[in-house]
Amino acid sequence: xxxxxxxxxxxxxxxxxxxxxxxxxxxxxxxLFLQFRDGLGYxxxxxxxxxxxxxxxxxxxxxxxxxxxxxxxTVSKHPKKDEYELQVSGFSIIQQPDTExxxxxxxxxxxxxxxxxxLWLRSKRQWAIQxxxxxxxxxxxxxxNDNEFIKIDAPILTPNSCENTTDLYKVDHFGxxxxxxxxxxxxxxxxxxxxxxxxDFGPTFRAEKxxxxxxxxxxxxxxxxxxxxxxxxxxxxxxxxxxxxxxKVLEKNNQELIILERDIEALKKVQAPFIKMTHxxxxxxLQEMGSDIGPDSDLGATDETILTKKYDKPIFIxxxxxxxxxxxxxxxxxxxSLALCSDLLAPEGYGEIIGGSAREDDYDTLLKRIQxxxxxxxxxxxxxDLRRFGSVPHAGFGFGLxxxxxxxxxxxxxxxxxxxxxxxxxxxx
Numbered sequence: 001x002x003x004x005x006x007x008x009x010x011x012x013x014x015x016x017x018x019x020x021x022x023x024x025x026x027x028x029x030x031x032l033f034l035q036f037r038d039g040l041g042y043x044x045x046x047x048x049x050x051x052x053x054x055x056x057x058x059x060x061x062x063x064x065x066x067x068x069x070x071x072x073x074t075v076s077k078h079p080k081k082d083e084y085e086l087q088v089s090g091f092s093i094i095q096q097p098d099t100e101x102x103x104x105x106x107x108x109x110x111x112x113x114x115x116x117x118x119l120w121l122r123s124k125r126q127w128a129i130q131x132x133x134x135x136x137x138x139x140x141x142x143x144x145n146d147n148e149f150i151k152i153d154a155p156i157l158t159p160n161s162c163e164n165t166t167d168l169y170k171v172d173h174f175g176x177x178x179x180x181x182x183x184x185x186x187x188x189x190x191x192x193x194x195x196x197x198x199x200d201f202g203p204t205f206r207a208e209k210x211x212x213x214x215x216x217x218x219x220x221x222x223x224x225x226x227x228x229x230x231x232x233x234x235x236x237x238x239x240x241x242x243x244x245x246x247x248k249v250l251e252k253n254n255q256e257l258i259i260l261e262r263d264i265e266a267l268k269k270v271q272a273p274f275i276k277m278t279h280x281x282x283x284x285x286l287q288e289m290g291s292d293i294g295p296d297s298d299l300g301a302t303d304e305t306i307l308t309k310k311y312d313k314p315i316f317i318x319x320x321x322x323x324x325x326x327x328x329x330x331x332x333x334x335x336x337s338l339a340l341c342s343d344l345l346a347p348e349g350y351g352e353i354i355g356g357s358a359r360e361d362d363y364d365t366l367l368k369r370i371q372x373x374x375x376x377x378x379x380x381x382x383x384x385d386l387r388r389f390g391s392v393p394h395a396g397f398g399f400g401l402x403x404x405x406x407x408x409x410x411x412x413x414x415x416x417x418x419x420x421x422x423x424x425x426x427x428x429x
Contacts, residue, residue, distance in 0.1 A: 005041030008084045011075045018043070018086065019094075021122070022067045024105065025060075032060055034088070036071060041255070042124065045071050047088040060091065065101040066122070068094040117420055118429045128256035129416055132249055133405045137201070139248035140222055143241050144199050149224060152191040152198040154184025160379040167206045180205035185398060186328075186383055188225040189359060192394055193386065199224040201401075209424055212301055213413040214351060216402060218422035225396035231330075231340040231358040234395040235316055238344055238354050239272050241399075242314060246270045249408055262410040266348060269312045274344070276316040282307060296321045299343070304351030311347050318342035327369040330358035340395075350407040356397025363387035 002017045020038030027033050030049040035042065049057050063069075072090040077083075103119055113120045120126055144151070157171060157178045169180040184200035191198040201222045208215060224237070246267050249257070257264055277285070286293050286303050289310075293303050299317070308315060318341065319332055325339040332338040341357035360366045366387055370380050377384070405417035415421040420429065 005038045005043055008041065008043065008075055012077055012084070013074065015072065015074050015089070016086075018045075018071045020068070020071075022063055022065060022069060023124075024065060025063065028061060032057075034060075034071075036086070037122075037127075043084060043086055045073065045086040045088050047091075051089055056091075059093075063093075064097050065104070067096045070094065114415070114421070114426055115428070121419060124259055126416070128253075128259040129405065129409050129411060130419060131256050132253050132260075132409050133401070133417060135249050135252050136245055136401065136404055136408065139245045140201065140241070142248070143244045144224065147197070147237070147240075149197040149199045149226070150195050152188060152195065152200055154181065154187035154200045154202065154223070156181050156203065158182075160376065167208050169205050169207050182206055183221060183398060184223045185225065185396060188223050188396065189383075189394065190386055192225050192227040193390060193392075196228070197224075197226040211424055213415075214301055214403065214406075216414055216418060216421055216423055219414075219418065220401040221398050222401065223396065223398040225359075225394060227392050227394045229395045230393065231318075231342070231356075231395055234356050234358070234397055235276075235318070235342055235344075238342075238356060238397050239274050239314075239316075242274075242344070242354075243270060243272055245404065246408060257409075260409055260411065262408075266312065266410075267408065270314065270347075274314045274316055275311055276318065279317055279320040279338075282315075282317045296324065298324050299352075301351060304345055305349040308345045308347050308351055309349045313347055314353075315345045315347070316342050317345065325357070327373045327375070328357075328359055328366065330360045342397075346403070346407040348407070348410075350403070352400075353403045353407060354397050354399045356395065358393070358395040361387060361391045361393050363391065 002019065003011055005018065018036065018038055020036055023035040023037050023042070025032055025034045032047040034045040034047060036045045047060055052060065070092045071086060071088055073086040073088040076085050076087055078085055102116055103113070103123065121130065157173065158181050159178060167182060171178045171180060181204050183204055184202060188198050188200050199222060202220065203218060204221045205218050207217060250264065250267055280295070282299065283293055283295055286307060289306055291303055291306060298320070319338040320341055322329065322331055322337055322339040325341055329339040329341050332340050339357060343352050344354035345351050346353045360369065363384060367377065367384060370377055402414045402417040406414045409417070411417065415423060
């Protein structure tokens with residue numbers, strides 16, 4: 001009977017057939033220990049010489065790493081661990097590499113591993129990271145659907161910038177300049193007037209010449225927008241969403257978290273309510289901790305790291321100086337110099353994972369902002385139309401998928417959080 005390793009615990013003492021790949025092997029005497037994977041899990045397969053012909057056992061002893069094969073045997077429970085083993089009685093080879101697999105158990109440099117990313121994805125650690133990524137995506141869709149947000153897809157090719165024009169990738173569209181999307185936010189705003197609560201989830205592009213551990217030039221973002229949603233309500237939704245995602249990862253990815261040696265207790269502390277402080281309060285706290293950050297400065301990666309290592313819960317930092325934030329953010333009615341916005345910072349030194357704000361809903365105010373920013377009013381005419389016809393108060397937010405994966409997985413660099421990273425120095429494979 002052919003089964004998947006995800007079903008293995010249901011077949012103790014039964015004869016089964018597994019199809020997959022040889023991860024590694026050890027032993028050279030009368031018993032071999034084969035580390036085997038099928039894409040859904042891992043198992044140790046034990047082959048004893050007495051159960052094979054001399055010729056077949058010699059073949060098993062010489063199989064190279066990444067041989068694709070079928071194993072037949074009886075499932076047994078590990079005597080001491082909550083694990084299962086396969087007592088091998090037969091095998092067949094699907095494809096045997098004719099050269100040495102380039103990634104072995106020895107140390108390899110980071111650059112080499114990313115050059116072989118198409119193969120490195122097979123490693124246990126990378127397998128675990130991508131499965132956690134999948135759970136985060138699944139949990140996001142689940143939460144948004146349960147809270148009556150519908151998915152509206154935003155275009156990747158756009159005629160103008162959402163935020164910083166210097167970060168755009170220009171594309172020639174039959175003689176017309178277009179740009180790869182920085183965010184689906186503006187288009188999601190258009191959809192709220194039809195559906196009230198919407199989200200999009202797709203690839204976005206920023207041409208930042210940054211080499212930090214938190215930056216990619218191509219990454220995935222989820223943007224959510226809702227009509228009649230206040231800045232305060234938006235933060236509540238963000239809080240509930242992050243709690244839901246972390247809970248799902250803890251439920252579904254225990255094996256993966258163990259592989260990554262992730263501190264699960266740290267994730268269990270991610271519970272509402274999150275910590276909340278104003279930008280001014282965060283600046284004062286950072287200065288007390290030795291930072292030289294100024295009152296009108298955005299928080300850089302170093303400041304975020306300092307602050308988030310102090311707390312064991314995510315931190316909302318709200319009401320930044322309006323002059324350092326995007327033109328579409330609504331101002332604080334109690335202080336026009338501040339934007340009604342927030343950044344959500346992950347604990348343990350990971351920093352920003354979500355940015356959100358109330359959106360400016362007044363036509364004349366938004367037009368003046370566009371002009372002040374020296375943006376093209378003609379390019380934003382469609383966006384201004386949203387304020388011309390039935391404008392309502394609304395708010396939204398967006399999270400960077402890879403930053404969430406990095407934090408929840410407990411890994412150091414965001415480039416491991418995406419299957420094929422695109423950075424300032426990497427566009428292959």
